[in-house]
Amino acid sequence: MTFLICVAVAIVRVKDLFAVAMLSGIYGLLSASLFITMDAVDVAFTEASVGAGISTLLMLTTVAMTGRTEHYVRHKPLLALLVVFVTGALLIYATLDMPYFGDVLAPANLHVAPRYIQDSMREIGVDNIVTSVLASYRAFDTFGEVVVIFTAGIGVLALLSFTRRPEDDAEISSDNISMHEQNMIVRIVSKILIPFILLFALYVQFHGDFGPGGGFQAGVIFAAAIILYAMLFGMGVARRAINQTFVQLFAAVGVLLYGMVGVASMLNGGNFLDYNVLSEDPVAGQHLGILIIELGVGIAVAMVVIIIFFNFADRIDISKHKADKKI
């Protein structure tokens, strides 16, 4: 906790944006460890892969685009400070009547949760209760979350995408190859690592039934491997390997896959996302449904993260390119 506060203060004080991005990565990792001490392993896993991993990366790409130092701001944000204080005070005020941490008699532990803990094994048959809550009891929320991520991807596309001219493309990729020749060791090491990262992503994807993990984390890890590749071997090479239109369509397929499971259960006479009707045996149906929707989540998340990264990186290429031409 103390570390967390220190890092937060540091983020506000430091003017170097590069350091800020790194610090926020540390912040992510610290909160992930905090979640582990609170026994929320699944949340910790997500925070570690998203907060400490991908979002730091995206911030760094942005910094590469905008320049490294913060502009000096003259006005004193007194009003904002006041709002923050009032909010903080209200939050502390709220804690006064809260049940104690880990209290067995807390309402959150007495009402809905017992059924999840006692009956989910019989009703869904998945070892990881978090997965059964996310993917079955509250599957519709998870569907919504996937759509949120997809929306973010489309938003980035709508604002940053542009039709690229082929001659630009050729020039940019030639630049990149010469630039990346230097990092020999890093390249070889990561070349060995990338297959393992991809493999780990698949493990996380399909192991979500038993341990912490699932589609969200797997998708992010998968995308991280691709991004690593793109960073080391140059955008040009990566773009030749991965077709952008294909990535977009696949992101849509991921979302649709999730939705289609729901539609399939409707056609089989159940309610939307009722996996029980997917198979003769309800528990087998639950398994099948969870497997497919997790796959849909994984695909959609991975593709959206790749879309966002590629579009950011394209912008950097173009802005660099323009700067070069001016000189």
Next chain:
Amino acid sequence: MLAHLPVLQVLLPLMAAPLCLFLRRPYLVWIFTLIVSGLAFLISISLLQQVMVSGTLVYEMGGWSGPWGIEYRIDKLSAFLLLIITAMSTVILLAAQTSIQKEIPENRQIYFYILYLFSFTGMLGIVSTGDVFNVFVFLEISSLSAYALIALGKDRRALWAAYQYLIMGTIGATFILIGIGLMYQMTGTLNMDDLARRLPEVAQTRTVFAAFAFFIVGVCLKLALFPLHLWLPNAYAYAPSIVTAFLAATATKVAVYLLIRFTFSVFDLSFSFTALPLQTLFVILGLIGIFVASTAAIYQKNVKHLFAYSSIAQVGYMIVGYSIGTTMGLMATLLHLFNHALMKSALFLALGAVMYRIGSVQLSSFHGLGRQMPFTMAAIVAGGLSLIGVPLTVGFVSKWYLVLAAIENGWWPVAVLILLGSLLAIIYVWRIVEVAYFKEPVAGTDGVREAPMALLMPVWLLVGANIYFGVDTRFSVDMAQAAARSLFGVSP
């Protein structure tokens, strides 16, 4: 099939959005979006009929009942809102392709429709669901896509406006989430119905009080209630015309819905109005909002800004009606929700037509438009009259009920102030009329012609609705009354 309608209402546009990527041609995508929105409209009509006949519809997602799973719960209020949103969306989409062609580059048009559908889905989801966390998820969908839609505006300032909206909107959403989290902590449930049953036991704790406060502030940000309205004028002014029309007609309405839903159905009314001095606070803020925003509207040079400020003022009217705290007051609010959607969509679409021909909505470029684009300008005047509240328009109907509600409750000063607010509306509408009809056209704009039919038709459809529902008030008044009564637990 009929049993699945509650989920289909949301699912249809949701699934349609990713499918748009496969169509690849903007024109096809437009037709597809239009059909989807039209179908959603038909579904909402059918839902409304079902609700009126057989009462609240409950649909259990994944077959999990009650507090364990997520359920959709459609009562009269939700059905009424669903109808407003889908109807507005469908009419506005009729004009979309023509207007978008001029304002958004070709390679981004498909993304525009996808984001539009998501925004649409998000609002429908918020209105249909009976689960507080699900509200948050769909709130994210609708607002995330709204930010991107606004940023698509042609003017570079659109990006800045969208960024401001993003920051304010995210703070609002976070506050709502904190509120929801605290509620869960104290009750252990996320289901609205269940919350309503379990909250009274813990109503006196500080945690619940904080939850309520966070939630109200968050919703008021989304609502653009004075003084939390600062994001709205720029966001509306620089967004593409279609987006402005759509958001103005629906987005703030959904926020009002959330406010009503939480204060009436989740927390009960006696708690809502006593925990905070909400009633006094809202009446004062609502009234200040009406006067400050209307006065600001008078001084605007950009007509989109002008109507954006007028939107903030209209939110003020809705909040005043709400805070009267009687069936009549709530009914006036709901009625104004419906009527304001009609007025503002007509006005902003007509501005879209002006944008289409002239490429600007500055007041200075309106010189002589009354002769050059007679039908478009007539529509703006009709919409403006409705905004003022002239008899035979919908604006009159909602103001009438609002004043009646205030008087019925003995709030004479409030009633007088509402009428004074309308006088300000006369001034800002008159400014447009004066410029458009009594000034000579600017030199060099001789070639300006009437807007194409594809734009005029939806505009006049909406203007027609403004007049129709101003004369024949049976449908809107009955609906608003039924919804308000059911919220107060009075059997109709």
